Structure formats: structure tokens, C-alpha cells
Amino acid sequence: xxxxxxxxxxxxxxxxxxxxxxxxxxxxxxxxxxxxxxxxxxxxxxxxxxxxxxxxxxxxxxxxxxxxxxxxxxxxxxxxxxxxxxxxxxxxxxxxxxxxxxxxxxxxxxxxxxxxxxxxxxxxxxxxxxxxxxxxxxxxxxxxxxxxxxxxxxxxxxxxxxxxxxxxxxxxxxxxxxxxxxxxxxxxxxxxxxxxxxxxxxxxxxxxxxxxxxxxxxxxxxxxxxxxxxxxxxxxxxxxxxxxxxxxxxxxxxxxxxxxxxxxxxxxxxxxxxxxxxxxxxxxxxxxxxxxxxxxxxxxxxxxxxxxxxxxxxxxxxxxxxxxxxxxxxxxxxxxxxxxxxxxxxxxxxxxxxxxxxxxxxxxxxxxxxxxxxxxxxxxxxxxxxxxxxxxxxxxxxxxxxxxxxxxxxxxxxxxxxxxxxxxxxxxxxxxxxxxxxxxxxxxxxxxxxxxxx
Amino acid sequence: xxxxxxxxxxxxxxxxxxxxxxxxxxxxxxxxxxxxxxxxxxxxxxxxxxxxxxxxxxxxxxxxxxxxxxxx
Numbered sequence: 398x399x400x401x402x403x404x405x406x407x408x409x410x411x412x413x414x415x416x417x418x419x420x421x422x423x424x425x426x427x428x429x430x431x432x433x434x435x436x437x438x439x440x441x442x443x444x445x446x447x448x449x450x451x452x453x454x455x456x457x458x459x460x461x462x463x464x465x466x467x468x469x470x471x472x473x474x475x476x477x478x479x480x481x482x483x484x485x486x487x488x489x490x491x492x493x494x495x496x497x498x499x500x501x502x503x504x505x506x507x508x509x510x511x512x513x514x515x516x517x518x519x520x521x522x523x524x525x526x527x528x529x530x531x532x533x534x535x536x537x538x539x540x541x542x543x544x545x546x547x548x549x550x551x552x553x554x555x556x557x558x559x560x561x562x563x564x565x566x567x568x569x570x571x572x573x574x575x576x577x578x579x580x581x582x583x584x585x586x587x588x589x590x591x592x593x594x595x596x597x598x599x600x601x602x603x604x605x606x607x608x609x610x611x612x613x614x615x616x617x618x619x620x621x622x623x624x625x626x627x628x629x630x631x632x633x634x635x636x637x638x639x640x641x642x643x644x645x646x647x648x649x650x651x652x653x654x655x656x657x658x659x660x661x662x663x664x665x666x667x668x669x670x671x672x673x674x675x676x677x678x679x680x681x682x683x684x685x686x687x688x689x690x691x692x693x694x695x696x697x698x699x700x701x702x703x704x705x706x707x708x709x710x711x712x713x714x715x716x717x718x719x720x721x722x723x724x725x726x727x728x729x730x731x732x733x734x735x736x737x738x739x740x741x742x743x744x745x746x747x748x749x750x751x752x753x754x755x756x757x758x759x760x761x762x763x764x765x766x767x768x769x770x771x772x773x774x775x776x777x778x779x780x781x782x783x784x785x786x787x788x789x790x791x792x793x794x795x796x797x798x799x800x801x802x803x804x805x806x807x808x809x810x811x812x813x814x815x816x817x818x819x820x821x822x823x824x825x826x827x828x829x830x831x832x833x834x835x836x837x838x839x840x841x842x843x844x845x846x847x848x849x850x851x
Numbered sequence: 852x853x854x855x856x857x858x859x860x861x862x863x864x865x866x867x868x869x870x871x872x873x874x875x876x877x878x879x880x881x882x883x884x885x886x887x888x889x890x891x892x893x894x895x896x897x898x899x900x901x902x903x904x905x906x907x908x909x910x911x912x913x914x915x916x917x918x919x920x921x922x923x
Contacts, residue, residue: 417890
């Protein structure tokens with residue numbers, strides 16, 4: 398994955414045009430297109446950069462024909478580089494591009510239109526967004542910030558490691574002995590950030606580490622384990638031993654292997670070896686059981702990594718991902734009461750947890766009532782759907798605490814998104830309401846989180 | 852070849868010498884070698900796996916929209 402450059406645009410033009418590449422280069426290598434590409438590489442939110450590219454290429458019209466197709470492909474390519482995809486209504490988009498060509502909507506207006514249609518291609522983004530702890534957020538923010546300061550669009554594993562070291566408060570910093578607690582908090586959302594493929598793999602491995610260790614959050618410690626598992630131990634500062642770091646991270650995560658557990662594999666092998674001489678059948682059985690246990694763990698890992706597969710609103714698999722994330726995020730014990738925002742939040746969370754979750758059949762029944770539009774049943778059904786998903790809003794809002802907005806404000810925005818989702822949901826499409834609502838909730842929260850504050 | 856456009860190409864002397872030598876060895880005009888080099892460069896980008904993946908994804912996901920835009 399890389400930033401969009403002139404060769405990309407020429408190569409994209411070659412996809413929609415019969416003109417020979419040297420001629421295409423000649424047509425596209427102009428100051429206007431150059432300025433447009435420079436603008437698209439500026440640190441803008443991806444949908445704004447894509448909108449600028451889309452509108453700019455349609456307005457400039459550098460090709461004899463196929464300019465709108467080139468503009469669309471270029472915008473999609475730019476978003477794809479960030480791991481983002483777009484759901485577009487073909488006819489509405491065609492009309493919009495025709496209006497742009499006629500001098501209608503400008504780039505900022507198109508960005509506002511485009512924003513709600515953009516979604517993360519990779520469920521890993523959703524998993525990370527919802528499960529990162531504060532120190533992991535800070536580390537990732539610092540990694541992205543470092544990449545940008547070095548004029549790179551995508552953060553590398555090395556950026557991530559330096560982010561972890563600079564972050565200075567989480568398990569990763571403690572395990573590596575870094576004590577720089579002056580690191581500033583960088584406000585960033587995964588949708589704004591680009592990561593190299595290697596960095597994304599590290600994040601997937603961090604998620605795997607969290608899930609296999611039974612943790613509800615991905616901390617900097619898990620990210621550090623991901624770096625080590627991803628073969629980046631060589632990036633550690635000179636004199637820092639990777640095995641020692643791993644042991645210290647596990648120790649800080651509260652999972653240090655006791656000598657008994659560390660020796661478990663060796664003891665098992667010894668037991669099997671001894672059994673082979675006294676009871677060969679039992680030895681074989683023990684080997685089989687051991688293998689089954691290993692397979693079980695591997696399958697869990699595969700399931701988690703499978704989230705990285707294709708994601709769209711029509712992909713049924715996303716329901717499972719959302720459910721799994723909800724399971725990951727569920728608070729471990731009784732919520733504390735208190736005064737101030739924390740107390741209000743705790744009470745709110747406890748309140749919304751009381752509304753029962755709906756089964757697929759119950760969901761379908763409520764939407765059938767809403768569709769029949771008979772009052773007051775329709776309004777009551779709508780309310781029940783909203784109430785049963787208020788906890789989902791809280792879960793998603795938690796992922797945006799780094800935005801600096803009070804959590805209750807984020808929840809409020811997410812609730813508005815949830816309310817928008819109910820009348821727009823089409824049960825015939827086959828995916829669960831939670832899948833659809835997640836997009837609307839996230840979108841409203843993202844908009845609020847990205848909005849300049851008074 | 853259809854309509855062409857004259858371009859001024861600034862190269863360092865060593866690269867210009869190598870370009871001249873390639874053209875001479877192949878018995879072709881320098882402009883032909885440059886054109887082929889550009890075409891090969893663009894083609895290499897088009898064959899890049901990551902580029903291909905993103906393009907194929909866009910072409911298949913938005914086939915209907917791209918079809919609607921083909922009437923330009």
C-alpha cells in the first residue's frame with residue numbers, strides 16, 4: 398500500500414482508456430494534476446482527500462474521454478490505500494458526478510456526501526477501534542504522528558515500536574525500560590491513519606495475543622507481543638533482549654508463566670515418553686488429547702484472524718465479528734457508582750445493560766411491526782429496538798475516548814446514529830440490525846469526534 | 852502513431868549517453884526507447900499485486916457505476 402502518485406493515476410487511466418501510456422503521461426503530467434495529487438497527500442481525513450481528487454479530476458478533465466471513471470477510480474484507490482471502501486448508489490453517484498462536471502458541488506460538499514459511505518474494509522480496524530486501551534491508543538497515535546513528520550503516509554512497525562517506547566506508561570514501555578513519560582497524546586482515529594501491511598499484521602497478532610490470553614483490551618503490551626511475534630524483535634533497542642522483554646510483558650499483563658507452566662511442555666513430553674514403555678495405548682491417547690488442545694487454540698486464532706477477510710454490510714460474517722467484539726468489551730464486574738461524569742456514566746451503563754438483547758427472530762418481528770406502521774405498536778417496537786442496542790453504542794463510544802470529548806457526549810452522538818439506523822434498516826438484505834446500526838453509530842460518533850470544539 | 856507532441860527531456864549526461872547507446876544498439880530512435888520505457892514503467896505499476904488488488908476490487912464493486920459513467 399502506498400500513497401497515490403502520478404504513475405498510479407496514469408496506470409488507472411490506462412484501465413479506463415485505450416490511449417497509450419506515454420500519451421496518458423503527457424496528458425496527466427500537468428501542474429493542475431500535480432497540485433491535486435499534492436493536495437491528496439496532505440494529512441487530510443481520507444474521505445476529504447478522496448473528494449478533492451474526485452472533484453478535481455472531473456473539473457480538470459485531463460483525458461479526451463473517461464474523466465469521470467478515472468476520477469472515481471482514483472478516489473477509490475486512494476481510499477483503498479487506507480484500507481477503506483465505499484458503498485455508493487450507482488445512479489445517485491452518476492448524477493452527482495454530472496453535477497460536479499457542470500460546476501455544481503465543490504470538494505468540501507462532496508466530502509460531506511462521501512463521508513457516510515466510507516467504511517473500513519478490514520474488520521481488524523473495527524476490532525482495534527473498539528478494543529484498544531489508552532496506552533495502545535497513545536502509542537498508535539505517536540506512530541502515525543512520527544510517520545507523518547517523516548512525510549510518510551503509512552506507519553511502519555518501527556514507527557509503532559517507537560510509539561510504544563515513547564508512550565511511556567503502558568506495559569510495553571515498562572517492559573522495555575523506557576521511561577519517557579512526556580509523550581504528547583495525539584488525537585487520531587484508525588480511519589484517519591494508514592499503516593503498512595507489516596504494521597497491520599502486528600496489530601492482528603496483538604489482537605490474537607489479547608484473545609488467546611483471555612484479555613478484553615489490546616494494550617501496548619499486546620502490541621509489543623505482536624511486534625515480537627511478527628518477527629520485528631530486531632527493531633528493539635540495542636542491548637534489549639527479546640526473550641526478556643516477552644517475559645516482562647507477560648509478567649506485567651499478569652500472566653507470567655510459573656516455572657510449573659513453563660515446564661508444562663517438557664513435563665508432558667516426559668510423561669508421554671515414560672508411558673510409551675509402560676502403557677503405549679495411554680501414551681498415544683495422551684498425545685492425541687494434547688494435539689486436540691493445540692488444535693483448539695489454533696482454531697480460536699484462525700477465527701479471530703478470519704475477521705480480516707472481506708467485510709461489507711452484506712457480509713454475514715460481520716455479525717459474528719460484532720458479537721465477538723461485544724463479548725470482548727463486556728465490563729468484567731459490577732460498575733462503580735459515584736458522582737461527576739464517571740458516576741453518571743457508570744449509572745447510564747448500568748441502566749442500558751438492563752435492556753434485554755434481541756434474537757434475530759425478535760428483531761424481524763419488531764421490524765415487521767414498524768413496517769406495518771400501525772401506531773402505537775410501531776413506535777413501541779422502534780423504542781425497543783433502540784433500547785436493546787444502547788449498550789452497543791456505549792461499546793463503540795469507548796473506542797473514541799482518545800478524541801477528548803466527554804464519553805457521555807460521544808454516547809449521545811452514537812445514540813443519534815442509532816436512531817437514524819432504525820428507519821433505514823432493510824431486514825430483507827440478510828444482515829443483522831446490529832451490523833447495520835454499528836455503521837451509523839460509528840459514523841455519528843466519528844463526526845462528533847472530528848468536529849472542531851467550541 | 853496518431854498525433855504526437857514534442858517534449859523537452861532533461862537528463863544527466865551519463866543517463867543521456869546510456870539512452871543514446873541503447874537506441875543505437877537497438878537501431879531505434881531515442882524517442883521510441885523513451886516511449887517504451889514509460890509504457891513498461893506504467894505496465895509494471897499495473898501489474899503490481901497491491902495495485903491490482905485495489906483496482907480489481909474497485910472495478911468489481913463499482914461495475915454498475917463505472918458502466919453508467921462510460922457514456923461520457
